[in-house]
Structures are given as C-alpha cells and as structure tokens.
Amino acid sequence: MQFAIMKTGLDIFDAARAWGLAIILSSCQKSEVCIRDQGWCFWIKLVDNELEWRDPDSTWEIPIDDSDENWSFVFTTLGQEARKQKVYRIKSILKNDLCREVLEKNFAIDAEAMVFVKGGESLPGGLDPSAFKGVRQKTRARYEEDQLKIEKHHWALACLGMALCGSYQRIGSTGIQRTIGLLPIPYDVTLSQWAEVQELTRWQRPSKSTAQQDTGLSKQVGGTTVAAQAAVQLAERIRKRAAAQGSLRDRFSEIAFFELFKTSHQPKPAQGNRVQLDRLTQIILGSPKQAEEIFAWLDYCFRRGSKKGAQDLALAATEFIFRWDLESYYRLVYIFVRYLADNEIAMEKRPNEEAMKEVLRYVTI
Amino acid sequence: MSQSNSLHDVYAHPAIREFGRSLRLALWRQKDFSSLVELDGAERPDEFAEALKRFLRRFDALARRQNLHRPTQQRLEEVTGLIDLHGVKIVRAAIISHALVASTKQGLKDEVPGELVEEESNGSAS
Numbered sequence: 001m002q003f004a005i006m007k008t009g010l011d012i013f014d015a016a017r018a019w020g021l022a023i024i025l026s027s028c029q030k031s032e033v034c035i036r037d038q039g040w041c042f043w044i045k046l047v048d049n050e051l052e053w054r055d056p057d058s059t060w061e062i063p064i065d066d067s068d069e070n071w072s073f074v075f076t077t078l079g080q081e082a083r084k085q086k087v088y089r090i091k092s093i094l095k096n097d098l099c100r101e102v103l104e105k106n107f108a109i110d111a112e113a114m115v116f117v118k119g120g121e122s123l124p125g126g127l128d129p130s131a132f133k134g135v136r137q138k139t140r141a142r143y144e145e146d147q148l149k150i151e152k153h154h155w156a157l158a159c160l161g162m163a164l165c166g167s168y169q170r171i172g173s174t175g176i177q178r179t180i181g182l183l184p185i186p187y188d189v190t191l192s193q194w195a196e197v198q199e200l201t202r203w204q205r206p207s208k209s210t211a212q213q214d215t216g217l218s219k220q221v222g223g224t225t226v227a228a229q230a231a232v233q234l235a236e237r238i239r240k241r242a243a244a245q246g247s248l249r250d251r252f253s254e255i256a257f258f259e260l261f262k263t264s265h266q267p268k269p270a271q272g273n274r275v276q277l278d279r280l281t282q283i284i285l286g287s288p289k290q291a292e293e294i295f296a297w298l299d300y301c302f303r304r305g306s307k308k309g310a311q312d313l314a315l316a317a318t319e320f321i322f323r324w325d326l327e328s329y330y331r332l333v334y335i336f337v338r339y340l341a342d343n344e345i346a347m348e349k350r351p352n353e354e355a356m357k358e359v360l361r362y363v364t365i
Numbered sequence: 366m367s368q369s370n371s372l373h374d375v376y377a378h379p380a381i382r383e384f385g386r387s388l389r390l391a392l393w394r395q396k397d398f399s400s401l402v403e404l405d406g407a408e409r410p411d412e413f414a415e416a417l418k419r420f421l422r423r424f425d426a427l428a429r430r431q432n433l434h435r436p437t438q439q440r441l442e443e444v445t446g447l448i449d450l451h452g453v454k455i456v457r458a459a460i461i462s463h464a465l466v467a468s469t470k471q472g473l474k475d476e477v478p479g480e481l482v483e484e485e486s487n488g489s490a491s
Contacts, residue, residue, distance in 0.1 A: 326372065330458045334405060337465045341392040341401070350467040360373045360462065365455065 002045040005157075008115050011274070012166075012256050013128040013150075013158050015185045018042035019197070020161030022186075024094060026194035027063045035186040037253060047190065062094045063194055064160065069205075073168035073179065074159055076126035077266045086159070093156040121155035122147040126181065127162045129258040129269035167203040167230070171223055177262040178270065180223040182230050185274075187253040200237050200250070203230060218306035218314075225314050227257040227275050228321040229302035235280035236295040239288070248284055252277050279324045279362050286361070293355035300349050301336065313339060325364045371451050376459040380443035383436045384417070385463020390433060391424045392464060399423070401464075404457055413453045414445050 003021060007014045018035055021044045026033040031048035066087055075083040123131035131148045150158070166183040184201045191197050203217045217233070220226045234252060242248040258272030284291050298317060305314020316332040339345045351359075375381055388404075391397035400420035407413035421436065428435040448456050 326454055326458060330454065330461070333458065333461050333465055334401075337392065337401065337461055338398075340465060341396060341398065347467065350465055353463075353466045356462050356466045357373060357376055360376050360459075361370070363372055365371060 001051060002043050005042040005044065006115070007041055010123075010128050010130045011185070012162070012181075012183050012258070013123065013130070014042065015183055015256065016127060016158040016161035016166065017154055018044060018161065018186065019165040019183075019201075020157030020159070022189075022191060023063060023160060023164055023194045023197065024099070024157070026191045026197075028099065032190055032192045034188070034190045037185070037187045042186070062091050062160075063164070064091055068163060070163040070166060070168060073181065074126045074163050074166075075124050076179075076260065077124065090156045090159050093152050094160065097153065115151055115154050117149060117151045120149035120151050123150045123155065124159070125267070125269065126168075126260065127158060127166075129181075129260065129272055132269050165197060165201040167201075167217075169203070169205055169217060169219075169226055171219070171226060171259070172221055178223070179260045179267065180226050180257055181260070182227060182255055182257045184230075184234055184252045185254050185256055187251040189250045189252070200234070200241070203233070218303050220302070220306050220314060221311055222315070222318070223257060223259040223271065224273065224322070225302065225305070225318045227255055227273070228318040229299065229314075230257075231255050231275040231277055231280060231321055232295055232298045232302065235277065235284060236292070236299070238281070239284045239291050239295065242284060243288075248281075251281055275322060280321075282362060283358065287358040290355045290358040293351055294359055297349075297351040297355065301332065304339070304345060304349075310339065310344065323364075324362060329359075329363045372455050372459060375447055375451055375455055376462055378443070378447060378459075380436070380440040381447065381456065381459045382463055383434075383440050384444060385460045385466075387424050387428075387433075387436055388420065388460060388464040389466075391420070391427060394431070395423075395427050397423055401461075404460070407453060407457070410445075410448045410453055413448055413457065414441075417441060417444065 003025075005014065005018045005021060022033050022035045025031075025044060025046060029046060030052045031046040031050070034043075034045045034047055036043045036045065064087065066084070071083060071087055072080075075086050078086065125132040162181075162183060166181055168179055168181050170177065171180050172178045182203070189197070189200075217226055217229055220229065234255065238248070238250055238252070241250060254274040254276050256272070256274050259270035260267040261270045280295075283294055287294070298321070301317035302314050304310055305312070305317060313332075313335050316328070316335045319328040320332045322328075336345070340347070340350065388397075388400065391400060397420070400416070400423060403416040403419060404413070407416045418441070421441070425435060427433065444456065444460075
C-alpha cells in the first residue's frame, strides 16, 4: 500500500509532510515504511504492502513529545500557551481524524487542491519560511497579505514531520539573535522503527558536553556553515548505517535550511538554501574504505573553524561542500596547510594520503 | 564542468608526490611560508616554475643539514611538463594536497620534530 504526498513547491513543507506521514505509519503499522522522492511527489509505501496495526486494541499513541524544544521553534511566532494548544490539536487531528481516514478508510492524501484551503490552519513560519508574510508576494504600502492556510491533515503532518525530523540551532555570537532550521530531504529511505529516523535526521543543539565529545554540530557563525557541517555528518551517519546493513539503502537528496532572525515583534526569515548530498553519497558508494576518514577530516575543518579566529577554515570547508570545484578545494587545502604549519592544527588531524586521493576524484575541474 | 580524473592523476604522479613531501617537510621543519605564498601567488606556468626553483633552493639547505631526499632536476622537468599539460591550478592544488596529508604513522614521526609531537599530545593544538 502506498500514499502520495503531492509536492506544492514549498520544499520544506512538502518534505516535512512526507516525514510526518512516514512516522505515523511506522509507529502504528507492523511493516517497514519506505519514503521515495518521485520528483513530483513523495511516495510513502508500506513495504509489506498491507495495513496491519501494531497495536490492535488501539491504545497506540501519536509519537509526540510535548516537551520537545523543537515545538517552540516550529511555532516560533506563538506564545507558550498557544503553542501547547497547537500541539494538542495536532495530536487530536492525527489520532482521531487522519488515522481513521487515511489508514482505515484507505484515503489517499493526493489531491493538491486540498492542501491550500480557505479556513484551514495557518502554516507556521518556523516550519517553512515561505509561510511568512511578504515572502510570497510584494507587500506595498499596506501590509495586507493573508496567512497561508493549509488543510488540517497536511498541516498536522507537516508540523509533526518538522518537529520530529527537523533541527534548529541558534547561530551567531553577538548582535541579532538568529536561528537556523534544517531538514534533510529524503530520496529513498526505509524505516523499520520511527525513532531511527531521528538518529539520522536530527542534531542536538551544541552544548559544552557535545563540543568536548566531538559530536554534533559546532556553534558556527554562519547558517550555511551549519548546514554544510550537517551535510557531512549526515553522510557519515548514512555511511555507518550502510556499513551495518551491508549496502547503501538510505539516500537523501539534500538538506534544506533557512535562517530566521529576531525582530522587535516576531522572528522573520533571513535566507534559505539547500546543500546537495550527491557528492557525499558518491564518496560512500565509490570509496567506502576512505569515506570515514574523508568525513572525519571535513567535520574537523568545521569543528576547528568554529573556534574564534579560525572561521576562514569553516568558511572554506562550507564553500567546498557546496561547490566541490577546484577553486574551493584549493582554498580549503591552502588554509588547512597554513594552519598546520602554524601549529594551529594537531598533526594527527591530517587526512591520510589515500583519503586525499579519493577526495580529488570528486572535485570538479 | 565535469568531474575529472586529471587532478587525481596529477596527485598520484611521483614527481608531484616528491615535491609535495618536500614542501611538507619545509613547512614543518623550517617554517618555509615564503615558498607557500610564492606558489600560491604564481599564475603563469613560468612564474610557477620559478617559484618551485626558489623553493628548491631554500629546501636544499635543510635537505643537506638533515640528510633529506631532495627532488632532482628530472623531477622538476616532469612537474613542468605536467604544468604545460594540465595548467598551474591543478598542479598547485595537487602539490599542496600532498603537503597536508599524513603519509603513514611512521611518516608522522619522521616529519614532525620530537618537541612538536610532545606539544600536540599535551593538547596545545586542537
């Protein structure tokens, strides 16, 4: 059995709905769930092809943790009480309406016209920055643009998907407070347990303990740098998973990200982009023996570049992850050599000769 | 623009490897930043060849003092041939790539002075 999430053009909203539906199916059905990007839609497919409740007595609960900090970022424009009510409403819609209609009556979520409806729920700006006013159309002298209204099932799925699979992080050290939102876009991913997707797609916010353990994302100055580091770490997670499973089953096409900055009233969108993951995936496929070393080196560049005075290293690594061309590669190695020669980088952090040789294979001339 | 094996092939060339290794030693042992800057600044093939010659002259003293292998004239000619074939940017990127890698675990001991290794193990560099 398969369901289609038709794409609307709002990238993060579309992917979040796909994640949301996959998590719902994975948590209540016995079958493995597969998400596949078909270009015009996401297919969410039950691998065993039949609906079979994991819990026949229907004591099944929606896998929502009310205390998850991500909710405060998804509903960043709302107050605490309004946010709680939204989460409660999401639970109610998903359990009482969606599961009955989608799973029991075999209702397909496939009509594009049904996504944007009058009188629906407002798409939160913290979920997809396209929802903010003034982004979709010009607001001239009068500020009249309406909220982007979404049909309730799609709204609930998108909120669930972003809260469970997305990540938010504060960036910048001084000045205006900024937040980056990240969401990996699935290309072909299979889930046996819904919780395992979070291990792949989510990052904890950096703390002193994570910085000491050399895990997670570093506290970077720029949003693009955070996204590029996330791409490298996602590739490493996929590599580990592929090594455990014996083959590369899970693929992601890109990581979509956006920045929000605080104003006197409510957060506003700053910029957004995507980091393509094709080169990193090619490295896993083409050079499985060296991939770990390559990703460790790239991640170290971000980690070292997050320290004060070394940001040029992180920026060079970011440029390389985005472009994979000769100029960006040269800039990265030149800065790295300079830091090494200055004893700013420990010798043990150097990549080995074979790993470097493999990196060069993927550089575009 | 396409993924090309030329950079990969140039990197694997013995002459490039030899020059890269020499640059690595020159940087760690005598802090030869001048050569790094000159190689970075060279745009034309003749400028790059000149920067390589100057680097060799500087490296010569270190090589004689510490009994290190020095790239030969033949290797220099091979590198010049690669520059004519692939251009300065590719050859330069390949040489500097060799300058940052750790060839083997034993290589680390050979390349890094004892004091520096001790400093690093104490966590002076992160």
